[in-house]
Amino acid sequence: MADHVYIEDISEHTGEDVTLKGWLFNYRSSGKISFLELRDGTGFIQGVMLQNDVGDELFERVSHLPQETSVIVTGHVKEDERAPFIPYELKISDLEVVAEPEDEYPITHKDHGVAFLMDNRHLWLRHPKQQAIARVRHRTVEAIRDFFNERGFTNVDAPIFTSSSVEGTTTLFEVDYFGEQAYLSQSGQLYMEAAAMALGKVYCFGPTFRAEKSKTRRHLTEFWMVEPEVAFMEHDENMDLAEDFLAHIVDHVLETCQTELETLERDTTTLEAAAESSFPRITYDEAVDILHDHGSDIERGDDFGGRDETILTEQFDKPVLVERFPSDIKPFYMKDDPDDSSRALCLDVLAPEGYGEIVGGGEREADFDTLQERIQEHELPEEAYEWYTDLRRYGSVPHSGFGLGLERTVAWICGRHHVREMIAFPRMLDKIIP
Numbered sequence: 001m002a003d004h005v006y007i008e009d010i011s012e013h014t015g016e017d018v019t020l021k022g023w024l025f026n027y028r029s030s031g032k033i034s035f036l037e038l039r040d041g042t043g044f045i046q047g048v049m050l051q052n053d054v055g056d057e058l059f060e061r062v063s064h065l066p067q068e069t070s071v072i073v074t075g076h077v078k079e080d081e082r083a084p085f086i087p088y089e090l091k092i093s094d095l096e097v098v099a100e101p102e103d104e105y106p107i108t109h110k111d112h113g114v115a116f117l118m119d120n121r122h123l124w125l126r127h128p129k130q131q132a133i134a135r136v137r138h139r140t141v142e143a144i145r146d147f148f149n150e151r152g153f154t155n156v157d158a159p160i161f162t163s164s165s166v167e168g169t170t171t172l173f174e175v176d177y178f179g180e181q182a183y184l185s186q187s188g189q190l191y192m193e194a195a196a197m198a199l200g201k202v203y204c205f206g207p208t209f210r211a212e213k214s215k216t217r218r219h220l221t222e223f224w225m226v227e228p229e230v231a232f233m234e235h236d237e238n239m240d241l242a243e244d245f246l247a248h249i250v251d252h253v254l255e256t257c258q259t260e261l262e263t264l265e266r267d268t269t270t271l272e273a274a275a276e277s278s279f280p281r282i283t284y285d286e287a288v289d290i291l292h293d294h295g296s297d298i299e300r301g302d303d304f305g306g307r308d309e310t311i312l313t314e315q316f317d318k319p320v321l322v323e324r325f326p327s328d329i330k331p332f333y334m335k336d337d338p339d340d341s342s343r344a345l346c347l348d349v350l351a352p353e354g355y356g357e358i359v360g361g362g363e364r365e366a367d368f369d370t371l372q373e374r375i376q377e378h379e380l381p382e383e384a385y386e387w388y389t390d391l392r393r394y395g396s397v398p399h400s401g402f403g404l405g406l407e408r409t410v411a412w413i414c415g416r417h418h419v420r421e422m423i424a425f426p427r428m429l430d431k432i433i434p
């Protein structure tokens, strides 16, 4: 009896008899020979079955097996440069059916509409492109953790039930917390500021919630954000950190996901440029000038719209760092530019090719009195922020950080239009099933 091997390891078994366990993805036949496209989660391989090798009965039975039948297949591994998927083929000697589908598999090999695919998300995950996205996401997460671990950051998990808003009150999900008003976390930042005062360099990485009423290709109601926070780090170093971080992620994905990027038919030119860092840096005011030159009617002082971000990123072949936005349109915790108090020491990173903002962050207001004023100006409940202002009461230091949205980053890396495919089970305004 041959040993069970995974398709990803098949090259180590050339010339051997092996057993694969997986699913029948596609079938076609011509006369006394049939071709079975098999998948096992680690890859796809073509199996070739000759009527003379397996006998009439099995040959006939296999010809009726529907798509997604689960199977155990035994055969001989042969190198073949012309084979689809990978340069190996399995010459099948035996096939055992584990379970035949009860009904016809809904996602056939023809094109389907997105609404239908989204309703069948639990099955759509099996599609080669969706598998490729899941692997790119996995490698992105690996790169995120490696980057911070290698630089001596400590991972601190922020709570999901919270008592205060971070990014404004309009996108909070309210929760009844034993009769008290609580919210699902919009950002772990405030907790990371506390942790940075204890541990120096920290990051959190977890689910984040925004009651976004907008149906755009960039918005989820539940997404994953990674948020580093560093004591004694000022604005310029924060920009360097964001740049190095993103370059590292892209570099790692390029190194580990060539097959996946090919499956996704991703042109990797801009990714290769991004992996080399040296991103262009412009101020908000310079960005507004560029926008005006390219037909946008944005008013100086307003935040960028989706279209503005698209125009801006099309001017650069790398991610671009935009710094010093107007303080008025930024959250209460931002530190003002000491040279121009109308501008904040903040940064956004915009991904090229029209993807737009994937990172947002900045230096935090470290002065107790100024922060108290901000909380009042933003009409936030002071009691809920008392612990946070304590951080300025006891040995306050300059500190900075940022948040990177995982799904938007993966969407750009994969070159896919919409963030909904970047998480296994997306949550959006009109989507909670499956």
Ligand code: 4AD
Residues within 6 Å of the ligand: 166, 167, 186, 187, 188, 189, 210, 212, 218, 219, 220, 221, 223, 225, 227, 228, 357, 358, 359, 360, 361, 362, 401, 402, 403, 404, 405, 406, 407, 408, 409, 419
């Ligand atoms: O710019 P944001 O709102 O920044 C913060 O939350 C800061 N407190 C982070 C920090 O400084 N620690 O969000 C950061 C990133 C965005 O750039 C974007 O990539 C992602 O989070 N993001 C979303 N992704 C998907 N769907 C949404 N609704 C998102 N909202 C933000």
Ligand code: MG
Residues within 6 Å of the ligand: 348, 357, 359, 360
């Ligand atoms: Mg932002």
